[in-house]
Amino acid sequence: MKRTPERILALAALAMSVGAPLVARAADPIKIGVIAEVSSISGAAIPQAAKLAADEINAAGGVNGRMIEIVEYDDHNSAADAVRAFQRAANQDKVHAVIASYVSEVVLALEPWSGRLKLPMITPGAASDVISQRVHDDYDHLKYTFHGYLASTFLADSVCDGLKVTGVNTLHMKTAVVMSEDAAWTIPLDAEYLKCLPKIGIQVLDHIRLSPDTTDFTPIFNKIEGLKPDVIVTGISHVGVQPTVQWHDQQVPIPMIGISSQATTSTFYKDTNGATEGVIYQTVSAPEVAVTPKMIPFTNAFVKRYGVTPAYCGYTSYDQVYYIADAIKRAGSTDPDKLVDALEKTSWSGTIGKVEFYGRESPFTHAMKVSPEYVSGLLVQWQGGKQMTVWPSEIANAKMVFPAFVKLPGK
Amino acid sequence: MQFLQILIDGFAISSLYGLGAIGFTLIFGVSGVLNLSHGALMVTAAVIAWAAAGSLHTGPYLGALAGVAASVAMAFATYLLVVRPIQSSRRIPREEKEIFVLTGTLLWGIMLQEAIAYLFTSNPKTVLPLVPGVVSILGVRTPAQEILTAVLSWAAIGLLWLLVNRTRRGKVLLAASINPRGLTLLGFELSEIYLFVWGLYGLLAGLAGVLLGAFLGVSSDNVGTLTASAFSIVVLGGLGSVSGSLIGAYIVGYLETITAYVVSPSIRTIPVLLLLVLAVYVRPQGLMGRR
Known part of the structure; x- marks a missing residue:
């Protein structure tokens, strides 16, 4: 009996020594790597939004008591830098998942590495269809990649859907010139534009692919104007400020509607000295329209912390931290294969809609489901320095207004 | 119609190229320095003009002045922090100094480029146009800013000509480019002349940068291209x-414009590079070269 307290102590010590690693492991942070081009406004939104989400999750107690830690890497918009960052994230920093880049070329370079290093990766902003096609074609190796933004084909369809209501029905447009930058993401985009525009009753007069290095767009606008289309349907992301300013300064009398990624940032108005007035762009999020209950609170929190509204890839990056955390919670582990299984079962109501991924049988394996039920597009127009939603009509908060130099069909 | 469009656009862009290159050549002529941070100076001017007009609400004119002032300050910094320490160093052999200056200014340019990208992002910036609106020239809709670009470029080039040929100060510059040693024997302080010419260069590069920023827009990514284009010219x-x-600027400007309109904007600079290769083979001293 005398020895009992000692025995209890010894047992307690034993229990503690066994339990200690368990306790320490529970407190180990969940690490999410974020690879982005930090010196561009859109790119910077990716880590900024991810940190905001992580802080919110941590403030609410983390994931099963584990805190989320965001590890940032700047890829300087270079695929080589991004691959190095990805390798470092996997081998040295031991992250559990990666949110990577808004540039298709960079994501396509990372995709095989995600497979080789078995590190789940989600892109918040790249668009090329090839990302999910590859997962479909080589699922066993590449299943670790998820496409967390609309694939180019869906982007083009969304523009066509919006243009049917705004352009064809309201403004009586009949002809268009497609103007896209030469990049991986615009190849499927343009192919779909050329298919879906005739279906909504718009004849495509020409299809111009411009070099992303272009600085003087005068010859391009000049050529387009000579064709007299009712609308310029855009596919631009790497370029944005210069074509928009030159469109305005040269008073090109044709409206521009389509994808213009840089126009999604709130600083675009200042960057273009207001030349973006009247430009209509497709997006999945607008600063003042409650597409979902989470959108406005997130936008406000982002503006409060960083002083600008989040770019399109900020919304997706924010959601991604949440649904990665959710998947880890459901998987009960950070094991990559279990995490992939859990991510495939994601059904997350985020800022931009309900996020679910297409399965193995779909040609768009691991791409985000696109439909009004899940995530769908909006058309937003710059009006008086503000981003106003003009389509779909259920949530629109403004009617289309164009600058005086734009000549609409029949006027 | 397209001919007229090419004539007008080519003229504006060539004038701007001329203004940008003239400072670059002046610095080489007078002090023997090939300044590979040239593009960074132009971009600094444009970005500061944009930032002053946009964030401090100075309006386009004060903004443009702030941009030019920034470029002058950077030109002095380039000379005093990079070029002069190399030139006056006793530890660098005389015959290697030129290559040191080349490398030094190149690295300085990259530093400025990265600093601009860090502070203002690498997104392109467009300087507020000094004059808004468009003017129709024989049916070609031309932005008023484009006309002003050509006018101001030529005004600056004209003033420089007057300075060099009609003032005592200018004649000293000319003399320094021909025989610097002779000038020191006459009692002129070379370092003072160099400071003056770097200031003048900052003014020209700054004006070219601000005008380019208002005409087409610039980003920190353009630094290398701008230096290369001045170098080619x-x-x-x-x-x-x-x-x-000046002749080089017009050849390059028009060749680029014709290529962009007639062939494709995507290969705009390629014929110029081919011409440059040809020029180096056939006439390595350049059209009007004397060295």
């Missing part, structure tokens, strides 16, 4: 020759 025209640079 100057090599084509003949290193150190001001009139050669």
Whole structure:
């Protein structure tokens, strides 16, 4: 009996020594790597939004008591830098998942590495269809990649859907010139534009692919104007400020509607000295329209912390931290294969809609489901320095207004 | 119609190229320095003009002035922090100094480029136009800013010509480019002349940067291209020759414009590079070169 307290102590010590690693492991942070081009406004939104989400999750107690830690890497918009960052994230920093880049070329370079290093990766902003096609074609190796933004084909369809209501029905447009930058993401985009525009009753007069290095767009606008289309349907992301300013300064009398990624940032108005007035762009999020209950609170929190509204890839990056955390919670582990299984079962109501991924049988394996039920597009127009939603009509908060130099069909 | 459009656009862009290259050639002619941070100076001017007008609400004119002032300050910094320490160093052998200056200014340019990208992001910026609106020239809709670009470029080039040929100060510059040692024997302080010419260069590069920023827009990513284009023009025209640079600027400007309109905007700069290769084979001293 005398020895009992000692025995209890010894047992307690034993229990503690066994339990200690368990306790320490529970407190180990969940690490999410974020690879982005930090010196561009859109790119910077990716880590900024991810940190905001992580802080919110941590403030609410983390994931099963584990805190989320965001590890940032700047890829300087270079695929080589991004691959190095990805390798470092996997081998040295031991992250559990990666949110990577808004540039298709960079994501396509990372995709095989995600497979080789078995590190789940989600892109918040790249668009090329090839990302999910590859997962479909080589699922066993590449299943670790998820496409967390609309694939180019869906982007083009969304523009066509919006243009049917705004352009064809309201403004009586009949002809268009497609103007896209030469990049991986615009190849499927343009192919779909050329298919879906005739279906909504718009004849495509020409299809111009411009070099992303272009600085003087005068010859391009000049050529387009000579064709007299009712609308310029855009596919631009790497370029944005210069074509928009030159469109305005040269008073090109044709409206521009389509994808213009840089126009999604709130600083675009200042960057273009207001030349973006009247430009209509497709997006999945607008600063003042409650597409979902989470959108406005997130936008406000982002503006409060960083002083600008989040770019399109900020919304997706924010959601991604949440649904990665959710998947880890459901998987009960950070094991990559279990995490992939859990991510495939994601059904997350985020800022931009309900996020679910297409399965193995779909040609768009691991791409985000696109439909009004899940995530769908909006058309937003710059009006008086503000981003106003003009389509779909259920949530629109403004009617289309164009600058005086734009000549609409029949006027 | 397209001919007229090419004539007008080509003229504006060539004038701007001329203004940008003339400072580059002046610095080489007078002090023997090939400043590879040239593009960074132009971009600094444009970005500061944009930031002053946009964030401090100074309006376009004060903004443009702030941009030019920033470029002058950076030109002095380039000379005092990079070029002069190399030139006056006793530890660098004389015959290697030129290559040190080349490398030094190149690295300085990259530092400025990264600093701009860090502070203002690498997104392109467009300077508020000094004059808004468009003017119709024989049916070609031309932005008023484009006309002003050509006018201001030529005004600056004209003033420089007057300065060099009609003032005592200018004649000293000319003398320094021909025989610097002779000038020191006459009792002139070379370092003072160099400071003056770097200030003048900052003014020209700054004006070119602000005008380019208002005409087409610039980003920190353009630093290398801008240096390369000034370099091409100057090599084509003949290193150190001001009139050669102007002719070079017009050849490059029009060749680019014709390519962009008639062939494709995507290969705009390629014929110029081919011409440059040809020029180096056939006439390595350039059109008006004297070295």
